[in-house]
Amino acid sequence: MASxxxxxxxxxxxxxxxxxLITKFQSHRLGVRDLVALSGAHTIGFAACFLFRNRIYNETNCDPDFATSRQASCPHIGGDNNIAPLEYQNTNSFR
Ligand code: HEM
Structure with a gap:
């Protein structure tokens, strides 16, 4: 039942x-391999600015070129619902 x-x-x-993420997956008896495989779904689609802002401004393990490209449409303040492709290019194809 949905909850x-x-x-x-x-x-x-x-x-x-x-x-x-690893801990959360393990709590559902899913391993790192599952985490990597399922994360691969994010080769297509979009995400909203407020969900990834911290990663492109404050995290050091984010590809700097990718972070800079995303900052163009996701400012420090505002634009919360601006969307950007989850990958560099929006191909809408799974690859
Ligand atoms: C660790 C587990 C996961 C997390 C934390 C996660 C997180 C997210 C987030 C934050 C977004 C952006 C949503 C938005 O801005 O509205 C997203 C989008 C998406 N996710 Fe996941 N996700 C997870 C697992 C999965 C799995 C297992 C699949 C499919 C097998 C999946 C498929 C997608 C797709 C296709 C989109 C793009 C949706 C669109 O463009 O409208 N995700 N995910």
Whole structure:
């Protein structure tokens, strides 16, 4: 049965770092291999600015060129709902 509470507590948050993601997956008996494979879905699609802002301005493990390219449409303040492709180019194809 669908559960709002489960959705908010059991699905990984977009703000989690890698160790937290690994722990969350393990709590569902999924391993690092599963995490990597399922993360591959993000080769297509878009994300909203407020969800990835911290990563492109404050994190040191984000590709600098990619971070700079995303900053163009995701300012420090405002533009929360601006969307950007999850990869460099928006190809809408799975590759
Ligand atoms: C660690 C688990 C996951 C996390 C933290 C996560 C997080 C996210 C976030 C933050 C977005 C952007 C949403 C938005 O801005 O509205 C997104 C988009 C997306 N996710 Fe995930 N996701 C996860 C797992 C998956 C899996 C398992 C799949 C499919 C097998 C998937 C497929 C997608 C797709 C296709 C989009 C693009 C949606 C669109 O363009 O409208 N995700 N995900």
């Amino acid at each position: 709002k509470q489960d959705a908010n507590t059991q699905i990984p948050s977009p703000f989690m770092d890698l160790p937290a």
